[in-house]
Amino acid sequence: MATPASVHAHAPQGFIRKYIFSLDHKVIGIQYFFLALTAVFVGMFLSLLMRIHLVWPAAVLPFVGEIKPETYLSLLTMHGTIMVFFVLTTAPQGGFGNYFLPIQIGAPDMAFPVLNMLSFWTTFVGFVVILAAFFVTGGAPLHGWTGYAPLSALPSAGPGEGLGADLWITSIAIFCVASLMGALNFITTTLDLRAKGMTMMRMPLTVWSWFITAILGLLAFGVLLSAGILLLMDRNLGTSFYVPLVVVNGQIMGHKGGSPLLWQHLFWFFGHPEVYIAILPGMGVASQVLSTFSRKPIFGYRAMVYAMLSIGFFGFMVWGHHMFMSGMSPYSAFAFSILTMCIGVPSAIKTFNWLGTMYKGRIRFQTPMLYAIGFVSLFVSGGLSGPFLAQPVLDIPLHDTYFVVGHFHLIMGVAAIFGMFAATYYWFPKMFGRMMNERWGRVHFFLTLAGTYAIFMPMHYLGLAGGTRRYSQYTEVAYLQKLMPLHQFMTYAAFITIAAQFIFVINLFWSMFKGPKASDNPWEATTLEWTTATPPPHDNFGGVTPVVNHGPYEYGVPGAPRDYVMQNDPATVATH
Numbered sequence: 001m002a003t004p005a006s007v008h009a010h011a012p013q014g015f016i017r018k019y020i021f022s023l024d025h026k027v028i029g030i031q032y033f034f035l036a037l038t039a040v041f042v043g044m045f046l047s048l049l050m051r052i053h054l055v056w057p058a059a060v061l062p063f064v065g066e067i068k069p070e071t072y073l074s075l076l077t078m079h080g081t082i083m084v085f086f087v088l089t090t091a092p093q094g095g096f097g098n099y100f101l102p103i104q105i106g107a108p109d110m111a112f113p114v115l116n117m118l119s120f121w122t123t124f125v126g127f128v129v130i131l132a133a134f135f136v137t138g139g140a141p142l143h144g145w146t147g148y149a150p151l152s153a154l155p156s157a158g159p160g161e162g163l164g165a166d167l168w169i170t171s172i173a174i175f176c177v178a179s180l181m182g183a184l185n186f187i188t189t190t191l192d193l194r195a196k197g198m199t200m201m202r203m204p205l206t207v208w209s210w211f212i213t214a215i216l217g218l219l220a221f222g223v224l225l226s227a228g229i230l231l232l233m234d235r236n237l238g239t240s241f242y243v244p245l246v247v248v249n250g251q252i253m254g255h256k257g258g259s260p261l262l263w264q265h266l267f268w269f270f271g272h273p274e275v276y277i278a279i280l281p282g283m284g285v286a287s288q289v290l291s292t293f294s295r296k297p298i299f300g301y302r303a304m305v306y307a308m309l310s311i312g313f314f315g316f317m318v319w320g321h322h323m324f325m326s327g328m329s330p331y332s333a334f335a336f337s338i339l340t341m342c343i344g345v346p347s348a349i350k351t352f353n354w355l356g357t358m359y360k361g362r363i364r365f366q367t368p369m370l371y372a373i374g375f376v377s378l379f380v381s382g383g384l385s386g387p388f389l390a391q392p393v394l395d396i397p398l399h400d401t402y403f404v405v406g407h408f409h410l411i412m413g414v415a416a417i418f419g420m421f422a423a424t425y426y427w428f429p430k431m432f433g434r435m436m437n438e439r440w441g442r443v444h445f446f447l448t449l450a451g452t453y454a455i456f457m458p459m460h461y462l463g464l465a466g467g468t469r470r471y472s473q474y475t476e477v478a479y480l481q482k483l484m485p486l487h488q489f490m491t492y493a494a495f496i497t498i499a500a501q502f503i504f505v506i507n508l509f510w511s512m513f514k515g516p517k518a519s520d521n522p523w524e525a526t527t528l529e530w531t532t533a534t535p536p537p538h539d540n541f542g543g544v545t546p547v548v549n550h551g552p553y554e555y556g557v558p559g560a561p562r563d564y565v566m567q568n569d570p571a572t573v574a575t576h
Contacts, residue, residue, distance in 0.1 A: 032095040196548065206288050208308055244259065287304060292525045451493050
C-alpha cells in the first residue's frame with residue numbers, strides 16, 4: 001500500500017508545533033474531542049434555559065434576564081445548530097475517527113496531515129463565529145436550526161435576523177469547508193494507506209462507519225455550502241433565490257421569483273444524510289464494543305457492512321419526508337414514504353446482529369459495554385417512532401408537535417452521544433495511558449440513561465396530545481396548560497441529567513492525571529490500536545508497519561492459546 005510522503009519520522013519539538021498546530025492525527029483527534037466537549041456544554045446550557053422558560057415563563061434569570069419569545073427562539077436555533085454541527089458531527093468523526101482510523105488500518109498518519117490540521121482549525125473558527133452571534137446587535141437568529149426562508153433570508157424579518165443571522169450562515173459555511181477537507185482525508189486514507197493484509201473486509205466496523213460517513217459528508221456538505229452562499233446573497237446582494245414577492249411590515253421587499261421551497265430541498269438534501277453522519281460512527285463503535293465485551297465475533301460482519309452502505313445510499317433518497325407539510329404532490333410523498341420505510345430494513349439488520357452478537361456471549365458488563373447496550377436501546381426506542389412519521393397522513397398532524405422532537409432527540413441526538421460515551425470509556429486508556437474510574441462510570445451511565453428516557457419519552461405523549469413545538473410558553477391556550485405537568489417532569493429530569501454530566505467531566509479530567517496506569521490492551525481486544533504502545537508513539541507503530549493476518553473480531557476461537565486472536569498474530573494461529 002502507499003505511504004504518505006508527509007509522514008514525519010521525528011516528532012516535532014516545541015509546544016506550538018506539538019500541541020497547537022500539530023500535524024499528528026492523534027493530537028488533532030484530541031483537539032476535536034475537547035472542542036466538541038466545550039460545544040456540548042454550551043448546547044446543554046441553552047437547552048436548560050429553554051426548559052426553565054417553558055415551566056417558569058415569568059422567571060428572570062441572573063446574567064440572562066427575562067427570556068422573551070424571540071429570545072426563546074434564538075436559544076432554540078443556537079442549541080440545535082451547535083449540537084448538530086459542533087457536537088454530533090465533530091466528536092464521532094473528527095475526534096475518534098481522526099485518532100483511531102489510521103491506527104486501526106495500520107497507517108502511520110492520515111494521508112494529508114496539513115489538510116487535517118487545517119480542517120480542525122477551520123472548524124474551530126466556525127465555532128467562534130457562531131458564538132459571536134450572541135454578542136452582536138440584535139443577538140442570535142431566531143429562524144430555527146433549519147433556517148427556513150424567507151424568514152432567514154430577510155434581515156428585516158425579526159430580532160436577530162440581521163448580523164446574527166449572517167454570522168450563523170457564515171459559521172455553517174466555514175464548517176462545511178472544514179468537513180469537506182476532512183472527508184477527502186478520511187476517504188483517501190482508508191483507500192490508500194491500509195497495512196499489508198488489511199483488505200476492506202478485514203477492516204473493523206468502526207473504520208467502515210468513518211469511511212461511509214466521510215462519503216456522505218463529501219456529497220452532502222457541498223450542497224449545504226452552496227445553499228448557504230445563495231442565502232447570504234439573498235440577504236446582502238438583493239438576489240432572489242429563496243424570496244418570492246413578499247410584503248414585510250407593510251413594505252414590499254425588493255425580491256421576486258424566488259422559492260422558499262428551494263431552500264428546504266437543498267437544506268434537507270444535506271439534512272437527512274446529516275442524521276446518518278451523526279449516527280453511523282456510533283453504530284461502528286457499538287459493533288466494536290459489543291463484540292469485544294461479549295467475547296464473540298460480530299454476528300454477520302458482511303451483513304453489517306452492507307447494511308451501513310445501504311443506510312448511506314438510502315439516506316440521500318428520503319429528504320422529502322421532512323417536507324410533507326409543504327404541499328408536495330401525493331405521488332412524491334408516496335415515493336419518499338416508501339424509501340423512508342426501506343431504511344428500516346438495514347437498520348433492523350444491524351439491530352438484530354447486535355443482539356445476535358450478545359446472545360450466549362460471556363458478557364463483561366464494564367462501562368463501555370453498558371453504553372453500547374444503551375446505544376442499541378435508544379436506537380430502537382427512537383427508531384420505532386420513525387415509521388409513524390414516514391406516513392404523510394400521520395406526519396402532517398404530528399409534524400409541528402413534540403412527537404418529532406422526541407423522535408429525533410432519541411435516535412439522532414442521545415443515541416449518538418451514547419456512542420461517544422462508549423468510545424470515550426473504551427479508548428480512553430489508549431489515548432491517555434490511564435483507566436477511567438469504573439464505579440463512577442456506571443453511576444454516570446445509569447443516571448444518564450434514566451434521565452434521557454425521562455426527558456424524551458414524554459415528548460411523544462405531548463405530541464400525540466397536540467403539544468406544539470417551538471412555542472415559547474403554554475399559558476395562552478387552555479388545552480396546552482393541561483400538558484404542563486409533563487413539561488415540569490421533563491424539566492426536573494433535565495436538571496438531574498445535566499448534573500450527571502459533571503460526574504463524567506470530573507472522571508475524565510481526574511483520570512487523565514490520577515487514574516491507574518493502563519496496560520497496552522486492557523480490554524483484551526483484537527484490533528491494531530491495541531497492538532501498539534499506550535499512548536501510541538508519534539508514527540503509531542514505532543516505525544514497524546504491522547502485517548494483518550486475521551479479521552477484526554476473532555474472539556472465542558477454539559484451540560487458540562487465548563480466547564482472542566489479534567489481527568497481526570501469525571497466520572499459523574487458528575481462527576474461525
